Amino acid sequence: MRRFWVTSCLFAFLGCGGGDGGSGGGGGAAETAPLGNASISGMVMFSGDAPANPAIDMSEEPECAAKHTDGPTNPIVSVTDGHLANVFVRVVGGLPGGPYPVPSEPATIDQNGCLYVPRVVGVMVGQTLAITNSDPLLHNIKAVPTENRLFNISQPRAGMTSNRIFTAPEIMVPFECSVHGWMNAYAGVVEHPYFAVSGADGSFTISGLPAGTYQVEAWHETLGTQSGDVTVEADGSATLTFTFGG
Amino acid sequence: MMAGVGSGEWGAGTARHRFDSLKWLGVVVPAVMALSLLPAPCSLWAQDLDRGKELYERWCAGCHGDTGAGDGEAAAFMLPRPRDFTTAVYQVRSTASGELPTDDDMRAVIDNGMPGTAMPGWADKLSGGERDDVIAYLKSFSRFFQGAAPKPINVGRQPGRPSEDDLADARRIFVDELQCVRCHGDEGRGDGASAPELTDDWGFPIRATDLTRNWIFNGGGTVEDIYMRMRTGLDGTPMPSQSDAVDAGVITDEQLWRVAQYVRSLSPDDPPQRRDVVRAALFEGPLPSGPEDTLWDDVEPYYIPMVGQITIKPRWFAPTVDGIWVQAAHDNQNLTVKLTWNDPSRSPDPEWDAFFQGIVETLTDVDAPHVGEQGPDRIGVQFPLDPPEGLELPFFMGGDPRHPVYMWQWTSSPDRVREGTATGMGSFAPIAGAPQVAHSATFADGQWQVQFTRVLVPADPSVAVPFTPGEPLPIGFFAADGTGGEGGVRGSISAWYAIYLDVPTPPRVFVIPIVAVVLSAGLGFGIVWRAQRRERGA
Numbered sequence: 001m002r003r004f005w006v007t008s009c010l011f012a013f014l015g016c017g018g019g020d021g022g023s024g025g026g027g028g029a030a031e032t033a034p035l036g037n038a039s040i041s042g043m044v045m046f047s048g049d050a051p052a053n054p055a056i057d058m059s060e061e062p063e064c065a066a067k068h069t070d071g072p073t074n075p076i077v078s079v080t081d082g083h084l085a086n087v088f089v090r091v092v093g094g095l096p097g098g099p100y101p102v103p104s105e106p107a108t109i110d111q112n113g114c115l116y117v118p119r120v121v122g123v124m125v126g127q128t129l130a131i132t133n134s135d136p137l138l139h140n141i142k143a144v145p146t147e148n149r150l151f152n153i154s155q156p157r158a159g160m161t162s163n164r165i166f167t168a169p170e171i172m173v174p175f176e177c178s179v180h181g182w183m184n185a186y187a188g189v190v191e192h193p194y195f196a197v198s199g200a201d202g203s204f205t206i207s208g209l210p211a212g213t214y215q216v217e218a219w220h221e222t223l224g225t226q227s228g229d230v231t232v233e234a235d236g237s238a239t240l241t242f243t244f245g246g
Numbered sequence: 247m248m249a250g251v252g253s254g255e256w257g258a259g260t261a262r263h264r265f266d267s268l269k270w271l272g273v274v275v276p277a278v279m280a281l282s283l284l285p286a287p288c289s290l291w292a293q294d295l296d297r298g299k300e301l302y303e304r305w306c307a308g309c310h311g312d313t314g315a316g317d318g319e320a321a322a323f324m325l326p327r328p329r330d331f332t333t334a335v336y337q338v339r340s341t342a343s344g345e346l347p348t349d350d351d352m353r354a355v356i357d358n359g360m361p362g363t364a365m366p367g368w369a370d371k372l373s374g375g376e377r378d379d380v381i382a383y384l385k386s387f388s389r390f391f392q393g394a395a396p397k398p399i400n401v402g403r404q405p406g407r408p409s410e411d412d413l414a415d416a417r418r419i420f421v422d423e424l425q426c427v428r429c430h431g432d433e434g435r436g437d438g439a440s441a442p443e444l445t446d447d448w449g450f451p452i453r454a455t456d457l458t459r460n461w462i463f464n465g466g467g468t469v470e471d472i473y474m475r476m477r478t479g480l481d482g483t484p485m486p487s488q489s490d491a492v493d494a495g496v497i498t499d500e501q502l503w504r505v506a507q508y509v510r511s512l513s514p515d516d517p518p519q520r521r522d523v524v525r526a527a528l529f530e531g532p533l534p535s536g537p538e539d540t541l542w543d544d545v546e547p548y549y550i551p552m553v554g555q556i557t558i559k560p561r562w563f564a565p566t567v568d569g570i571w572v573q574a575a576h577d578n579q580n581l582t583v584k585l586t587w588n589d590p591s592r593s594p595d596p597e598w599d600a601f602f603q604g605i606v607e608t609l610t611d612v613d614a615p616h617v618g619e620q621g622p623d624r625i626g627v628q629f630p631l632d633p634p635e636g637l638e639l640p641f642f643m644g645g646d647p648r649h650p651v652y653m654w655q656w657t658s659s660p661d662r663v664r665e666g667t668a669t670g671m672g673s674f675a676p677i678a679g680a681p682q683v684a685h686s687a688t689f690a691d692g693q694w695q696v697q698f699t700r701v702l703v704p705a706d707p708s709v710a711v712p713f714t715p716g717e718p719l720p721i722g723f724f725a726a727d728g729t730g731g732e733g734g735v736r737g738s739i740s741a742w743y744a745i746y747l748d749v750p751t752p753p754r755v756f757v758i759p760i761v762a763v764v765l766s767a768g769l770g771f772g773i774v775w776r777a778q779r780r781e782r783g784a
Contacts, residue, residue, distance in 0.1 A: 060439045138425035140486035143344075144447055149390070150335060151344040152479045154486035156424050162490045178484030179428050181443035 035096065036210030038232035042240040044087045044198040044218060050079035056182045058114060063136055067113035074182050075119060076222055083202025084220070084244055086120040088172065088188045090195035091206065092227075093215035100192045106130040106163065109175070109185060111139045111155070116175060116185035120221070122195040123187055125169055131155070131162045138179055145173040148189065171219060186221060210234065218242040298383030301376055309364065314387035316448075324364050325564040325609055327450055334388035335447060335482040338465035340398035343479040343487035348396055352381050355465075362462030362568070399477060399489065404469055405500055408507045416508035419497055424488065424505065429454040434512045435692030437590035442598045447482045451604035454484070456588050456692070460513035462568075467513065473506035518549035518569065523718060526574035526581060528748040533575055533582050536686045537695035542584060545573040550723055552738035557643060558671055560613035565738035566727035570625075576747050581713045582699040583745075585625055585723070590692045593658060593728030594620035605731040621733035623658035625696055626724035629711045631667055639720055639742050643735075644671040651722075652711045654683050654698055658728070661687055663698065667709055671735050677709050702747075715747040
């Protein structure tokens with residue numbers, strides 16, 4: 001009888017302790033040479049009259065309000081001379097199979113003037129996202145994904161950096177701040193490195209591609225998603241234009 | 247079994263069980279260790295998913311939904327909503343922000359419930375095995391549970407009792423360093439500047455917890471519980487984790503414990519006890535002149551629990567005000583009654599419009615469409631107009647045609663009290679002539695204090711109740727928070743309690759016991775003395 005109990009206890013202790021054989025993958029992989037030298041350079045346009053972005057009442061946060069000399073607005077649709085910023089562009093088809101090496105450099109997102117900078121950021125699965133607070137006051141950075149695990153981090157002081165990693169691709173992971181309800185940002189989590197975010201001049205570049213034909217998608221937080229195809233020669237460059245309407 | 251050992255002879259061959267323990271260890275233990283390398287979610291080993299499903303569908307699905315999405319039939323009546331298990335986002339955990347709960351975390355919430363919400367404790371209804379079967383079934387709602395089991399965070403020990411300096415430093419951290427006051431407010435009552443815009447991960451309006459009511463904190467109200475909530479955050483809500491701030495050196499772990507001790511100190515030592523009779527203290531000198539008069543500090547407060555009004559449609563299942571404190575005093579001329587309750591918004595308040603709209607969209611479809619604007623805050627105090635006969639009291643909601651009530655109805659905007667009678671909800675008839683009840687209301691840091699004063703003997707007792715010292719009188723209360731979507735018959739109510747105006751203690755209360763003791767002792771001694779005298783004489 002004692003044999004039975006001792007054996008059972010051994011099973012219980014060792015069996016419950018085990019089960020964690022796999023170690024996490026993750027960042028820090030060595031950089032390897034890109035797959036190719038071709039690139040897609042593109043432009044995102046906005047046709048029609050740009051909608052007025054809503055004003056933000058920052059009266060509760062004078063230190064943030066002081067960073068906006070023109071009175072802060074929420075840059076939901078950011079149009080400059082007919083060019084649309086903050087569009088997340090990525091290759092969705094035509095790539096050779098992975099896995100793709102994860103860069104050791106982190107992607108970054110900052111809280112500055114009580115706004116997220118940048119508003120839209122791309123990061124690879126397993127790549128570190130470094131979240132910083134440049135405001136001398138409390139922000140909480142709260143990610144609300146569906147394919148990944150959430151986080152909600154209090155950053156009460158300027159100079160704090162918190163690092164997080166997403167383990168699954170997701171278009172897009174929303175960020176918000178509970179203290180400042182107008183703050184929103186989005187992260188595109190991709191398995192490969194062939195993505196970009198359009199700048200204030202609407203331009204974007206995706207490089208390091210082998211020759212081929214690619215399907216590309218462009219996402220905006222309120223104006224929807226558009227698709228386009230592009231073919232690049234080895235060591236060459238091709239252009240791609242997206243136009244979002246008002 | 248160990249017959250061979252100790253007898254000095256291994257090879258005797260006479261023992262029927264030649265139990266060689268060394269050989270046993272050499273074979274069995276490595277086999278067990280090899281098996282332990284197989285990945286196995288340990289807690290599911292022994293659980294019965296079929297029984298868990300059956301129990302879930304009987305006890306849980308009505309609120310949590312058949313697919314575990316928090317959308318059961320009763321969910322539409324609730325705020326906060328029942329947990330959505332499909333996202334594996336859990337508030338009360340011992341693991342880091344974003345991590346799954348441990349099995350013990352889930353057991354604790356099922357056993358204890360979430361006080362202040364619709365989730366009851368099930369410790370009396372489910373055995374441990376049944377509860378664990380349900381947990382195994384809950385995990386099947388989300389693929390996230392198929393990964394590695396979560397590990398609790400490392401937690402040190404709570405430091406000893408805080409000194410005055412410790413609490414002062416903790417208060418400084420609460421206000422300036424961690425800036426908890428942004429949501430929880432200066433006095434912790436949930437009226438911070440960012441409180442009006444808070445929503446949970448599903449878009450429902452959510453309140454920053456009133457830190458003065460630890461008996462309904464999610465996850466418990468001890469210092470350890472509070473510390474864990476700050477370390478891990480409450481996933482699914484705006485409440486973040488402070489672990490990164492501690493790791494970054496913004497504060498030390500000991501300072502976080504001190505903040506937990508400070509937060510605990512905002513609530514009373516014990517949860518308020520319900521008592522049936524509110525005693526109005528007899529004052530020899532002047533009565534308190536207003537709600538903030540320090541004379542009130544010597545008057546005992548009585549806690550009156552309030553519940554949502556779910557008797558008359560449109561019903562209300564998620565009230566803001568769940569208890570009011572009542573103090574009363576009189577000087578044989580006037581009675582003064584002070585009510586104190588927490589409400590993060592002074593309604594109507596445009597800053598809370600988005601919150602109000604969220605409540606309207608979430609809750610009021612149940613019985614009737616809601617009016618489009620925030621109403622004021624309200625308090626009602628009612629007494630039976632006629633002396634109650636036996637145990638029969640007026641219907642507790644505004645009386646009934648056979649038993650009218652006399653009421654004081656106060657609104658925050660305009661700041662006034664109406665005095666009158668009613669024979670049911672919606673039948674209020676203001677008193678003719680000048681009102682005899684005076685009032686004074688103040689609002690500060692998420693708390694209302696409203697004081698009513700009236701002469702004991704009214705001019706016309708057919709429309710106003712006399713207050714008689716020494717005679718208990720039934721009393722009841724109604725409250726509404728305009729910002730919370732309340733007004734009309736939507737709000738919270740109390741049962742009938744009683745108010746008793748103290749009378750001076752008559753001298754006979756002290757004299758009679760002394761006389762009784764003297765007589766009894768005298769009689770006793772007399773009997774013994776006579777018995778002893780007889781004995782000596784015999």
